[in-house]
Amino acid sequence: MAQNTITIRNVAQRANVSTATVSRVLNHDPRVRDETKNAVLEAMDSLGYKINFVARSLKTSRTHTIGVVAPDLSGDFFMFIAESMNRELILRGYSLVVSTSRDSEEEEAKSLMHLAERLVDGIVLIPMGSSNAYFSQISALNIPIVFVDRALSGYETDQVLADNEGGGYEAVKALIREGHRRIGFLGGKPDVTTTKGRFAGYCRAMEEEGLEIEQRYVRFGHPTLPFGYRTMEEIVKDPDSPETWFIVNVFTHLGATNYLISKGGERAKQFTFAAFDEMPYSPLLRYCRYAVQQPIAEMGRAAANLIMDRIERKGPPGPQILRFKTRLIQHTLAR
Amino acid sequence: MAQNTITIRNVAQRANVSTATVSRVLNHDPRVRDETKNAVLEAMDSLGYKINFVARSLKTSRTHTIGVVAPDLSGDFFMFIAESMNRELILRGYSLVVSTSRDSEEEEAKSLMHLAERLVDGIVLIPMGSSNAYFSQISALNIPIVFVDRALSGYETDQVLADNEGGGYEAVKALIREGHRRIGFLGGKPDVTTTKGRFAGYCRAMEEEGLEIEQRYVRFGHPTLPFGYRTMEEIVKDPDSPETWFIVNVFTHLGATNYLISKGGERAKQFTFAAFDEMPYSPLLRYCRYAVQQPIAEMGRAAANLIMDRIERKGPPGPQILRFKTRLIQHTLAR
DNA sequence: CTGTTAGCGCATTCAT
DNA sequence: ATGAATGCGCTAACAG
Numbered sequence: 226m227a228q229n230t231i232t233i234r235n236v237a238q239r240a241n242v243s244t245a246t247v248s249r250v251l252n253h254d255p256r257v258r259d260e261t262k263n264a265v266l267e268a269m270d271s272l273g274y275k276i277n278f279v280a281r282s283l284k285t286s287r288t289h290t291i292g293v294v295a296p297d298l299s300g301d302f303f304m305f306i307a308e309s310m311n312r313e314l315i316l317r318g319y320s321l322v323v324s325t326s327r328d329s330e331e332e333e334a335k336s337l338m339h340l341a342e343r344l345v346d347g348i349v350l351i352p353m354g355s356s357n358a359y360f361s362q363i364s365a366l367n368i369p370i371v372f373v374d375r376a377l378s379g380y381e382t383d384q385v386l387a388d389n390e391g392g393g394y395e396a397v398k399a400l401i402r403e404g405h406r407r408i409g410f411l412g413g414k415p416d417v418t419t420t421k422g423r424f425a426g427y428c429r430a431m432e433e434e435g436l437e438i439e440q441r442y443v444r445f446g447h448p449t450l451p452f453g454y455r456t457m458e459e460i461v462k463d464p465d466s467p468e469t470w471f472i473v474n475v476f477t478h479l480g481a482t483n484y485l486i487s488k489g490g491e492r493a494k495q496f497t498f499a500a501f502d503e504m505p506y507s508p509l510l511r512y513c514r515y516a517v518q519q520p521i522a523e524m525g526r527a528a529a530n531l532i533m534d535r536i537e538r539k540g541p542p543g544p545q546i547l548r549f550k551t552r553l554i555q556h557t558l559a560r
Numbered sequence: 561m562a563q564n565t566i567t568i569r570n571v572a573q574r575a576n577v578s579t580a581t582v583s584r585v586l587n588h589d590p591r592v593r594d595e596t597k598n599a600v601l602e603a604m605d606s607l608g609y610k611i612n613f614v615a616r617s618l619k620t621s622r623t624h625t626i627g628v629v630a631p632d633l634s635g636d637f638f639m640f641i642a643e644s645m646n647r648e649l650i651l652r653g654y655s656l657v658v659s660t661s662r663d664s665e666e667e668e669a670k671s672l673m674h675l676a677e678r679l680v681d682g683i684v685l686i687p688m689g690s691s692n693a694y695f696s697q698i699s700a701l702n703i704p705i706v707f708v709d710r711a712l713s714g715y716e717t718d719q720v721l722a723d724n725e726g727g728g729y730e731a732v733k734a735l736i737r738e739g740h741r742r743i744g745f746l747g748g749k750p751d752v753t754t755t756k757g758r759f760a761g762y763c764r765a766m767e768e769e770g771l772e773i774e775q776r777y778v779r780f781g782h783p784t785l786p787f788g789y790r791t792m793e794e795i796v797k798d799p800d801s802p803e804t805w806f807i808v809n810v811f812t813h814l815g816a817t818n819y820l821i822s823k824g825g826e827r828a829k830q831f832t833f834a835a836f837d838e839m840p841y842s843p844l845l846r847y848c849r850y851a852v853q854q855p856i857a858e859m860g861r862a863a864a865n866l867i868m869d870r871i872e873r874k875g876p877p878g879p880q881i882l883r884f885k886t887r888l889i890q891h892t893l894a895r
Numbered sequence: 896c897t898g899t900t901a902g903c904g905c906a907t908t909c910a911t
Numbered sequence: 912a913t914g915a916a917t918g919c920g921c922t923a924a925c926a927g
Contacts, residue, residue, distance in 0.1 A: 578913065578915070617919095619919055
């Protein structure tokens, strides 16, 4: 308890001014004479004064903290978002507190409440699901919120999204241009907006080229490694299946590749993928001819600035929806 | 501003008690009659009272927030640590605020100060470097801190570490057991404790088996993908180089594998690795016969509880060093 | 330009 | 077992 807890009072005394003046220099209030300002600064310095943010927060009811909740802190997509957000936040004096929605929308709602109670100034949410069961809860929080990655239709807020439709379209088009005719669709829960968009892009490309979409080879599923593995197993064992696939998320992609490598046998060599997301380990995904790269860093940056602007009432009034173009990356297959 | 900001005063009035009593039930003070307690609880409920943590913090000078700073938020190791920590923290009512040391120890020190000023109750640090230039700064913070992954020798604090020596030893032993005789050492900055430990394990295994450690084929370097790529290029082009390598971090491993896949030619097929870390994409690391898995989740859990115990003065008084055993994982090579 | 004053919402003596 | 009063450190009217 020998904390040297130096307050503005101490500084004020030392500089022969009032606490109000000290507070003013702390807040860069222009109407302080340079002379007194310097005196205050000096006093602060010599006393080793550190501002108490908690006290300030109590007064201003602003914590300069923003919360981010994601399905899984250890997911690659999220990490890059967080990294990029953090960089922006720091520039404007904010901190980032993280929380996870883990298994369920229930957890998600709980995390949201947890953060709100901690009085974060705003929340960036990478939504778990597609349902809107907890909309009312979110509204009740009454603090700015921006959605990233997935939209929740019917809820009017700021959103930072990728051009999923365009990305899917481009990737499938590129495959077709290289002569692939039968192209399956793999991965993604059909009710989330990202999957919907990517599927729509796939469909548009196929239809535009007059190619048939074979419903048997449209395989939605949970975005997990095991799903990709098992489904690819079925696919390989089905002699009639296409050998070209558009895969809409990276875990499914990992699983599918993993199956082909370990059990794919001779037929594996025939397979070609186009897939969403470009990660550090993407060169190892050896069946992936085209990767749709989302500008994750930019998206994180945008989300951070969107939420801060909202908090500081700097942005335009209406809800903003920022949609980011994807980039198609061609890989050299080295099977 | 139509915030329905309900305070303990409102609750007190509603329940016909004093604010002191409300505060007592809030803090589970046993000396409140059940009757009045229920009345208070009811009042809280009907008014929709939410505690203001900022006000509480100002009073108690405890924020129930712990900060974690890591070199890179988007690194896999860190995210698993954070994920696991978060789970534990939530159980005991803490939040996790993250920060990064990015490029430099300077940044690291800055992050540390930033967190301290925000009055986090404790800090978990995954140290960047090996120097101890900022030790004094850390001490000056005067708040509990635990180191994870890397130790900073000479500084007496709680630490959560992996058994790097043992992991390295086991992996190299396993390679030797399969008949490998010439084994190189790849990756890691030689001055950080993790590298030191892993290298020591490698040396012990080699010496125990009477095998020569060829200094030309001990290749330290920055833990990056490009370093792994370039170094593997040199290795492959050197006709005299060993074809079995112990790689001490995952980025170097990715880079090395990437080179072998894309440019390794015929000789690539001869290569065998043992390597630290097991990640979701590890099955794609096709030259990796043995992976040394660190119990990352347990380590995160331990770090979380260590810091919380320290804050709440629950643990033993002296600094604790927790060292976690690694697990050797055998992969089937599918080149 | 600067000082005085009054809380922000809560925890906590000290009474009773 | 409960209440009255005080202050954590800071900001923001309002005066001057």
